[in-house]
Amino acid sequence: MATVRELVADHSRQYVLRGRPFVSVYPVFSRRAGGISVGVNLNLDRGCNFDCIYCQVDRTGPLSPQMPSFRDLPGVVEEELSLLFESIASGEFFSSPPFEDLPVNLRKVKDIAFSGDGEPTLSPVFGEVALLARNFLSRHFPSGDSPLLRLITNGTGLFGRELRTRTEEIFLVPGAGEVWLKLDAATPAAFDRIDRSRIPFLRMMEGLEEIVMSLPVTLQTMVLDFGAPGTPGSFAADRSFWEPLLDRVERWSLQGAKIRAWHLYGVARTPALAEVRRVDPLRLQAYAGEARVRLPFPVEVF
Numbered sequence: 001m002a003t004v005r006e007l008v009a010d011h012s013r014q015y016v017l018r019g020r021p022f023v024s025v026y027p028v029f030s031r032r033a034g035g036i037s038v039g040v041n042l043n044l045d046r047g048c049n050f051d052c053i054y055c056q057v058d059r060t061g062p063l064s065p066q067m068p069s070f071r072d073l074p075g076v077v078e079e080e081l082s083l084l085f086e087s088i089a090s091g092e093f094f095s096s097p098p099f100e101d102l103p104v105n106l107r108k109v110k111d112i113a114f115s116g117d118g119e120p121t122l123s124p125v126f127g128e129v130a131l132l133a134r135n136f137l138s139r140h141f142p143s144g145d146s147p148l149l150r151l152i153t154n155g156t157g158l159f160g161r162e163l164r165t166r167t168e169e170i171f172l173v174p175g176a177g178e179v180w181l182k183l184d185a186a187t188p189a190a191f192d193r194i195d196r197s198r199i200p201f202l203r204m205m206e207g208l209e210e211i212v213m214s215l216p217v218t219l220q221t222m223v224l225d226f227g228a229p230g231t232p233g234s235f236a237a238d239r240s241f242w243e244p245l246l247d248r249v250e251r252w253s254l255q256g257a258k259i260r261a262w263h264l265y266g267v268a269r270t271p272a273l274a275e276v277r278r279v280d281p282l283r284l285q286a287y288a289g290e291a292r293v294r295l296p297f298p299v300e301v302f
């Protein structure tokens with residue numbers, strides 16, 4: 001038996017149905033989605049061009065021996081989606097661990113979310129599997145009330161116009177999908193400290209700006225502290241972190257960005273690095289309050 005709090009903290013990508021371990025598809029309870037989120041992991045090799053300090057993916061262990069080739073992955077995803085949605089339709093899913101005690105009002109599949117052990121848009125089969133998932137939802141929910149198709153991304157695969165256009169066509173069907181775009185930092189120092197990518201900061205900001213100007217996205221920002229205050233290598237999400245971030249989002253907004261909402265969130269699950277600390281919820285709420293005064297779209301805290 002798992003409580004809602006335990007389900008929020010547990011985003012294990014190991015799902016087993018009738019003794020069969022799934023490879024790519026993994027259902028979790030999502031506080032942000034407000035129900036069950038069916039994850040699709042296209043990064044079975046854990047490949048990512050970021051190395052976020054809050055990432056909960058453990059990249060040190062051996063890769064799964066069951067890992068299919070990229071060529072076989074679309075077929076695996078389709079089969080696992082079919083099995084999972086059959087078990088949901090039959091009632092089996094909500095009468096089995098770990099979801100059997102989920103309150104009735106939360107027993108709803110809210111989305112199929114592309115979010116895995118790395119950056120989904122980097123997968124060579126991203127476009128193919130995204131289209132497959134879009135078609136799957138159309139077939140299974142022909143009369144509406146379909147879960148959304150959601151992409152959770154650091155945006156780097158969408159810097160290229162072709163994949164950005166394809167993503168728009170597949171995910172941003174009005175009322176049927178969303179793109180959640182990560183923006184963790186707006187200064188080179190914070191970007192280096194939090195996201196730890198080899199992509200130059202200025203290239204990152206330029207690419208993100210192109211995305212928010214052309215696609216309707218929800219911004220996501222992880223707000224965290226790192227290490228003991230004042231110790232070497234420590235980081236605090238203080239005013240020097242927050243003000244440039246809010247200034248940048250406001251500037252994008254004034255320039256005509258299509259931002260739909262901004263999610264500020266604190267650490268909910270166990271990150272790979274133990275030094276990552278959850279910020280005081282009051283600080284997060286205060287930042288959100290400032291943002292709501294200056295921005296024309298909803299700002300939510302999780």
Ligand code: SF4
Pocket residue numbers: 048049050051052054055056057116117118119154
């Ligand atoms: S972008 Fe996502 S998968 Fe990649 S390191 Fe950051 S949190 Fe982990």
